[in-house]
Amino acid sequence: MPTKLLLVLGLAAALLVACEDVPEIGDEEPEAGPTATLPGGGPVEEECAEVSAPEGAPAPVTMMDTFFEPNCFAVSSEQGVALTNAGNLDHNFTILGTDFSFDVEPGEDEETGEVGDVVGAGTFKFFCRFHEDGGMVGTVVVE
Numbered sequence: 001m002p003t004k005l006l007l008v009l010g011l012a013a014a015l016l017v018a019c020e021d022v023p024e025i026g027d028e029e030p031e032a033g034p035t036a037t038l039p040g041g042g043p044v045e046e047e048c049a050e051v052s053a054p055e056g057a058p059a060p061v062t063m064m065d066t067f068f069e070p071n072c073f074a075v076s077s078e079q080g081v082a083l084t085n086a087g088n089l090d091h092n093f094t095i096l097g098t099d100f101s102f103d104v105e106p107g108e109d110e111e112t113g114e115v116g117d118v119v120g121a122g123t124f125k126f127f128c129r130f131h132e133d134g135g136m137v138g139t140v141v142v143e
C-alpha cells in the first residue's frame, strides 16, 4: 500500500532530522553567563541549575566520598555555605584562588562566612583540597 510506504518514509525522514538536532557531546558552546577572573583561576564560564538556599540562610552543601552535593549552586553575596561532611574521609571546601577554605571532619558541620567577603558576583570553581584530583570539584554562582 503506497500510503503506508509514504508514511514509513516520512517517519524515517523525521527521525533523521531529529537525530541531526542532537548536539554531539563536547560540541556544545557554553552559554554566556557571569564571568570572573581570579588569581590562578582564569576565567570561568559555566551555567548550572540554581539550588539556592532560602534568602539569607546558608546554602547547604553535603560532602560525600568523594563529591559535593550539589556540585553546582547559587548564593547571594550575603550568604554563606553550610557544609556537612556525610562521608568517611576528611573533606574541604575551597573557592579557587581565595583563602575561602574550610576543612570538615567526617560527621561534622561547618558554616562559612559570607561568600561576598572573598569574591564578587560571578561564577567560581570550588574544590576539596584533599580530593581535587579525584574530581571533587564544583561551581558556585555568586549573585
Ligand SMILES: [Cu+2]
Residues within 6 Å of the ligand: 066, 089, 090, 091, 092, 128, 129, 130, 131, 136
Ligand atoms: Cu574531599
